[in-house]
Amino acid sequence: MTVLHLADEGEAADLAAFLSRLLHYDRSAAVRLQAAGTALAVFGRPPSFEVLAIRAVRLAKPYEDGLAVTLDVTVSAGELLESVDESAATAAVPGAVTGPPWAGVLPPRSGWRAEPGLPRPDALRAEVGAAVAEFRGRTAELAPELRTRAELDRIGREIWSRTVGQTPLPVRAAHAAQSLRFLRPGEPVALLSSGPWLRLRTPYGSIAVRRAGLGALGVSVR
Numbered sequence: 523m524t525v526l527h528l529a530d531e532g533e534a535a536d537l538a539a540f541l542s543r544l545l546h547y548d549r550s551a552a553v554r555l556q557a558a559g560t561a562l563a564v565f566g567r568p569p570s571f572e573v574l575a576i577r578a579v580r581l582a583k584p585y586e587d588g589l590a591v592t593l594d595v596t597v598s599a600g601e602l603l604e605s606v607d608e609s610a611a612t613a614a615v616p617g618a619v620t621g622p623p624w625a626g627v628l629p630p631r632s633g634w635r636a637e638p639g640l641p642r643p644d645a646l647r648a649e650v651g652a653a654v655a656e657f658r659g660r661t662a663e664l665a666p667e668l669r670t671r672a673e674l675d676r677i678g679r680e681i682w683s684r685t686v687g688q689t690p691l692p693v694r695a696a697h698a699a700q701s702l703r704f705l706r707p708g709e710p711v712a713l714l715s716s717g718p719w720l721r722l723r724t725p726y727g728s729i730a731v732r733r734a735g736l737g738a739l740g741v742s743v744r
Contacts, residue, residue, distance in 0.1 A: 523614050523615065524593065524614070524615040525612055525613070525614050525615070526557070526562065526581060526612060526613045526614075526615060527581060527582040527583050527611065527612055528579060528580065528581060528582060528611040528612065528613065529560070529579075529580035529581060529582050529611070530580075530582075530611055531608050531609065531611050533579050533580050533611065534606055534607065534608040534610075534611045534612070534613065535608050536577070536579070536726075537564065537577065537579050537606060537613065538603055538606045538608060539703070540564065540566075540575075540577040540702070540727065541553070541564075541566075541599050541600075541602060541603040541606070542603060543568075543701075543702050543703065544566040544568055544575070544599050544702075545599055545600055545603065547568040547569060547570050548568065548569055549600070550598075550600075551566060551567075551568075551598075551599040551600070552566075552596050552597065552598060552599060552619055552621060552622055552625065553565060553566045553596070553597060553599045553602060554566075554594075554595070554596045554621065554625045554628070555593055555594070555595055555596075555597060555602075555615065556593065556594050557581065557592065557593040557594075558592045558593075559581075560580060560581040560582070560583065561578065561579075561580065561581065562578070562579040562580075562581055562593075563576060563577075563578055563579075564576070564577045564578075564579060565625070565628060566599065567622070567624045568698060568701075568702070570698075571682075571694050571695070571697065571698035571701070571729075572694065572731075573694065573695050573698045573729050573730065573731045574624065574628070574629065574729070574730040574731070575698060575702055575704075575727060575728075575729055576629075576727055576728040576729070576730060577726075577727040578727070578728075582611070593615070595615065595618045596618060596619055596620075596621035596622075596625045597615060597616045597617070597618060597619055598616055598619055601616035601617075602615070602616055629716065629719045629721060629730045630716050630717065630719065632716075633716040633717070634714040634715065634716045634721065635714060635715060635716070636712065636713070636714060637689055637690075637691075637713040637714060637715045637720070638688070638689075639687050639688030639689040639713075640686065640687055640689055640691070640711065640712070640713040641686065641687040643705070643707070643708070643709060643710065643711050644707070645687075646686065646687075646696055646705065646711060647700060647705060647707070649686060649687075649693065649696065650693065650696050650697050650700050650705075653681050653682065653684070653693050653697065654697070656681055657677060657678060657681050660677050661674055661677060681693065682694035682697065689713055689720075690720065690733055691713055691720050691722060691731070692731060694731075695720070695722050695729045695731045696722060696729075698729050699711075699722050699724060699727075699729045702727065702729075703726065704722075704724045704726045704727040704728070704729065705724055706724070706726065709724060709725055709726070710724070710725065711723070711724050712724075718732045718733050719731070719732055719733070720732075720733055
């Protein structure tokens with residue numbers, strides 16, 4: 523069994539917290555792991571937001587016992603969480619699972635450039651808060667016979683598909699970043715683009731989403 527040696531207990535705790543948040547939205551969540559050298563990228567897709575969440579984890583060494591220097595596998599998020607040993611700063615990689623469709627289509631590894639127009643972190647968090655309040659207020663005002671799943675989804679699509687500031691980033695991406703605790707007070711945030719992909723990057727993780735209307739152009743299928 524492949525054992526990942528994480529850089530320290532903090533990295534192990536952060537990985538466990540990220541997996542727990544993904545499982546909060548989907549108890550059967552899968553994650554794709556990609557590692558090379560001492561860097562591990564963990565990709566997940568919380569279904570409520572229709573985005574890719576990416577958590578970077580530092581490794582103390584690639585793998586134990588001289589195993590391969592690269593790793594690329596899709597596994598159960600729950601099984602991976604159960605294998606995390608925070609005190610030892612290790613995680614055992616579970617057996618591979620049949621990956622969901624999103625796991626075969628990931629953002630590119632390079633070619634990212636900065637996008638202008640993103641609000642400051644506090645303004646970005648305030649924009650997310652206002653969108654959440656609007657959604658709650660509008661749904662609460664619905665008459666009981668109109669409070670259907672279709673109507674709730676319609677209101678949600680209208681609000682979360684709006685763009686942030688002077689950027690093409692949908693509000694749902696910033697909402698996902700805040701819900702997964704990537705977006706935190708006082709911490710920097712940047713918006714990057716590569717082909718059809720947009721990436722909201724923070725020190726705690728990234729949210730990636732494809733821009734509407736650009737199809738699969740430039741997508742990395744691995």
